[in-house]
Amino acid sequence: MASSLVRGKYVVCGGEGGGDSRVIEDGAVYQRDGEIVEVGTYQDVRSRYDPDEEIGSSDFMVVPGLVNAHHHVGLTPFQLGALDAPLESWIIARWALRDVDPYLDTLYCAMQMIESGITTVMHNHMMARLPAGEGLYESASRIVQAYDDSGMRVAFSLSHRDQNHLVYENDESFLAGLPSDLSRDVRSYLNARPISLEDYLTVCAELFDRSRSDRTRIFISPHNVHWCSDEMLRAMKEFAVRRGTGVHIHLQETAYQKMYGARHWGKSPLAHLADLDFLGPDVSCAHGVWLTDSDIGILAETGTAVCHNPSSNLRLKSGVAPLNAMLERGVTVAIGIDEAGINDDNDILQEMRLAQKLHRVPGVASASPTSHDILHMATAQGAKVTFFDGEIGRLAPGMRADMVLIGLEGISEPFLHPDTDIVDALVYRGKGSDVDTVIVNGEVLLRGGELTKLDKAAILGRFKESLAQPMSQREIARGELSRRLLPYVQRFFEGWPLEHGAPHYYYNSREL
Ligand SMILES: [Zn+2]
Secondary structure, three states, rough: OOOEEEEEEEEEEHHHHHHHOOEEEEEEEEEEOOOOEEEEEEEHHHHOOOOOEEEEEEEEEEEEEEEEEEOOOOOOOOOOOOOOOOOOHHHHHHHHHOOOOHHHHHHHHHHHHOOOOOEEEEEEEEEEHOOOHHHHHHHHHHHHHHHHHHHOOOEEEEEEEOOOOOOOOHHHHHHHHHHHHHHHHHHHHHHHOOOOOOHHHHHHHHHHOOOOOOOEEEEEEEEEEOOOOOOHHHHHHHHHHOOOOOOOEEOOOOOOHHHHHHHOOOHHHHHHHOOOOOOOOOOEHHHHHOOOHHHHEEEEEEHOOEEOOOHHHHHHHHHHHHHHHHHOOOOEEEOEOOOOOOOOOOOOHHHHHHHHOOOOOOOOOOOOOOOHHHHHOOOOHHHHHOOOEEOOOOOOOOOOOEEEEEEHHHEEEEEEEEOHHHHHHHHHHOHHHHEEEEEEEEEEEEOOEEEEOHHHHHHHHHHHHHHHHOOOHHHHHHHHHHHHHHHHHHHHHHHOOOOOOOOOOOOOOOOO
């Protein structure tokens, strides 16, 4: 390891306790062996240290490494053949997706993420995407290995479920209503590769025990409340508590999931989790679109976090999460790109911009997230939910040296008013293509826009080659089964008219 001095026209240090970011003009960060030793003005820091290397210049701004707090895959479902659709039918349409090599797929998205300034990711791997012939542990460990090879930090989890695989009711009840040949084929598909809770926990324990990298955390993940029995939820929580690790779960992503709670427990899925004593600062929930006021109170009281995924929520017709209400109540909210982002490209700067614009509600006095709020969500809050809290998320002595240099030219040329707050400039105008240098733990992963640890051309070549094979019989059959099943899934949810409570936001006109 070595030392370096990282210089920028602006060094955005991140805010203490959610306040505005401290910004140092003509600043520098001195790091040694991956730890930040000092942050200050360039002249001051430069005069006191003799770094092995000087990185950056006054052409850049320096920000803490960005955190993508909810992520699943490399090639997007769209690239793999599934057009955006409401979540409930999209899940079935995803059966038609091509199988991909998990190692190459992860390297592919790690490259995209590093190029857009992401240094840490919450990677949630779904069972349905296991490639043929490979065991669960092998597949999962190859993903973790890919992150290790990329140099990124990862909070990795395998998600698991044990019920309601087709629609939001018992599988057998739903299968009983299908034509007999379809029912038989779907049942045999569901039974093809069952993974028991015990097997799942064994694999998680193995991943946990064998993980050696300081940059890796192994989490546990029940897929979503209605997809897991209480027995599964309890066992997973118990595992997390025993191992001192985090729990990542999807929650109230759609109106139907909220309605499922009302029908099955007489309360929201989140309130059901509270009854199970499941919640706490170790738990982060992806989406949280259909939260009630009481739910937001539960999140705030228990310290449970939400990972906000604005693009995904729009793309899958899930809705708009009540971000302003959550921020007002002090809920920990991080930002995730989920499976693609608005441009289908894993650019977190654009996701941050969307998160900010989406919650600008009409009204001269209405609250809306500031650029500093958004940056805080993408840094310190992301650090918290991925269990790297106290190590990353801010640029301060004693923290790990994770930072991003972003070129100012694209953001501020030919003119940007000199009074403009640089964090506003970043959130209003920054793009992944402005990211020049990415550093994790003092190690440079991207320099001058070029990856240093990964051979991009070679990886893309191997990845393309692996996908150039014709579709396998297994993939073709799965796609066909999905197309036969979809109309019945659609019909099921047509029988659930959307219920409306008092909305959090007023975007549209009502009757006068
Ligand atoms: Zn997700």
